[in-house]
Amino acid sequence: KSHAPGSWACLCPFHSEKTPSCIITPSKGVYHCFGCGAKGSIIDWQMNTTGQSLREAVAFLKTRLAGADSEPSSASSLTVCTESAPSRPKLADLDDDGQALLNQVIDHYHRQLLDSPEAHEWLTRRGLNHPELVSHFKLGFAGLHGVSGEAGILPSPASGEGRRLREKLASLGVLRTTTKQDHFRGCVVVPVVGWSESANVAHRGRVLQLYGRRTQPDYKILKGSPKHLYLPSPLAGVWNEAALKASSEVILCEALIDAMTFWCAGFRNVTTAYGCNGFTADHLAALQYHGVKRVMIAYDRDEAGDRGAESVAADLLESGIEAWRVRFPAGMDANEYALKSGNPESALGLALQQAAWLGKGTGPGAVFSYETVAASGSESSSLTVPAPVVDAIPCEQTATGELLLTSGPRVWRVRGWQKNTVAEVMKVNVQVRDETTGGFHVDQLDMYSSRHRQGYISAAALELGCDVAVIKRECGRVLLMLEQKQDEAQRQQTENAPASVTVS
Numbered sequence: 001k002s003h004a005p006g007s008w009a010c011l012c013p014f015h016s017e018k019t020p021s022c023i024i025t026p027s028k029g030v031y032h033c034f035g036c037g038a039k040g041s042i043i044d045w046q047m048n049t050t051g052q053s054l055r056e057a058v059a060f061l062k063t064r065l066a067g068a069d070s071e072p073s074s075a076s077s078l079t080v081c082t083e084s085a086p087s088r089p090k091l092a093d094l095d096d097d098g099q100a101l102l103n104q105v106i107d108h109y110h111r112q113l114l115d116s117p118e119a120h121e122w123l124t125r126r127g128l129n130h131p132e133l134v135s136h137f138k139l140g141f142a143g144l145h146g147v148s149g150e151a152g153i154l155p156s157p158a159s160g161e162g163r164r165l166r167e168k169l170a171s172l173g174v175l176r177t178t179t180k181q182d183h184f185r186g187c188v189v190v191p192v193v194g195w196s197e198s199a200n201v202a203h204r205g206r207v208l209q210l211y212g213r214r215t216q217p218d219y220k221i222l223k224g225s226p227k228h229l230y231l232p233s234p235l236a237g238v239w240n241e242a243a244l245k246a247s248s249e250v251i252l253c254e255a256l257i258d259a260m261t262f263w264c265a266g267f268r269n270v271t272t273a274y275g276c277n278g279f280t281a282d283h284l285a286a287l288q289y290h291g292v293k294r295v296m297i298a299y300d301r302d303e304a305g306d307r308g309a310e311s312v313a314a315d316l317l318e319s320g321i322e323a324w325r326v327r328f329p330a331g332m333d334a335n336e337y338a339l340k341s342g343n344p345e346s347a348l349g350l351a352l353q354q355a356a357w358l359g360k361g362t363g364p365g366a367v368f369s370y371e372t373v374a375a376s377g378s379e380s381s382s383l384t385v386p387a388p389v390v391d392a393i394p395c396e397q398t399a400t401g402e403l404l405l406t407s408g409p410r411v412w413r414v415r416g417w418q419k420n421t422v423a424e425v426m427k428v429n430v431q432v433r434d435e436t437t438g439g440f441h442v443d444q445l446d447m448y449s450s451r452h453r454q455g456y457i458s459a460a461a462l463e464l465g466c467d468v469a470v471i472k473r474e475c476g477r478v479l480l481m482l483e484q485k486q487d488e489a490q491r492q493q494t495e496n497a498p499a500s501v502t503v504s
Contacts, residue, residue, distance in 0.1 A: 109140025208237030
């Protein structure tokens with residue numbers, strides 16, 4: 001039904017409702033449900049309602065648009081509702097500080113990526129083909145000509161407006177000052193939007209940087225041309241600031257490609273520095289502002305990455321934030337490790353579980369400690385992570401036999417563990433409670449069942465309003481604790497058993 005001039009209201013397809021709360025604006029090609037919060041573009045709608053991949057959705061929409069003969073008449077035709085919009089809107093200078101112009105450039109790059117097989121192929125090759133990644137972070141592609149080479153995007157350079165607009169784009173760093181060619185041509189482009197050190201509301205939503213990564217193989221890139229590009233403006237802002245708001249534990253990567261690798265594998269509590277020496281005052285201020293308690297430093301496993309991780313850890317520890325080092329196999333970064341593993345979610349999850357404490361003494365709530373193993377004989381597999389030495393999980397046993405494990409503000413309580421007599425079964429009653437909010441979740445499950453654990457983790461994270469990765473890690477510690485208590489009980493039983501007597 002008609003909602004407002006140019007908009008329609010309909011029943012949301014993403015949740016059950018009786019009163020229309022999903023608003024579709026055909027002129028802008030966007031939707032927003034005020035009931036469940038679902039929102040996005042035409043492409044998001046197509047992917048989420050059909051299960052198509054990004055490439056399939058784009059191909060479908062292009063075919064649909066090519067065959068459309070008339071203006072859509074209902075909200076159900078969202079997939080063709082932008083046909084009347086110009087496919088190549090001209091850039092225009094709308095403000096003094098260039099923010100509106102930068103946003104137009106990002107929109108243009110985003111449209112170019114959706115139409116670029118080359119960009120899609122590169123994203124797939126790097127394992128960054130998650131259907132929501134491109135739309136969520138508004139990834140773009142400058143192509144080999146970018147803004148400067150697109151007919152109709154910029155006014156003619158012979159006109160006064162064309163010259164003025166090119167000078168403005170050059171001052172922002174989008175165009176090269178001398179050649180007026182696109183600075184990011186041939187690159188996938190990732191915007192960094194939002195945070196500044198001042199935590200000033202005026203900086204929220206502002207474009208603070210653009211990162212470009214060339215998609216051509218190394219041998220095709222002109223010698224001396226960098227593979228990684230930024231705007232010439234200062235390296236400001238924090239990518240994916242929402243992660244800092246949502247979780248007290250954050251993964252910090254060295255590069256955006258690695259951070260997006262974690263994101264695609266389901267670890268959404270991730271952000272990135274600007275290289276191994278690019279942890280800025282903005283990053284530290286944002287972590288403190290949002291109350292982050294623990295940072296997992298997932299820098300490259302090389303000499304530069306190790307030095308950078310140590311430097312970051314010193315800043316974090318001095319600020320009262322826990323610092324842990326995620327150790328990939330020697331010479332690897334997160335993206336390469338995930339791709340070669342064949343199972344990014346499992347491999348990255350294992351690397352996080354085996355993170356090493358970088359502070360003095362035993363880390364708070366540490367699960368693993370590491371021994372340095374000297375290489376001898378043949379080299380280990382390229383995907384071998386150093387074997388962890390499992391420390392005893394500190395816990396308390398009550399008079400009634402309940403096990404209590406404290407992790408930050410959460411207390412885990414386990415009942416019934418003594419009843420398990422079969423090695424392959426670990427049926428227990430588990431409660432996790434947040435002492436600060438009072439939120440809790442309790443259920444009975446077999447801790448040795450992956451399906452049971454995943455269901456418990458998802459439900460507990462929802463009830464406590466906590467990041468899934470945090471609950472997953474703590475649930476793993478609970479399982480280790482149970483195994484250790486069970487082994488301890490079996491040892492005691494063996495020691496107390498009467499010695500057998502042989503009669504001849």
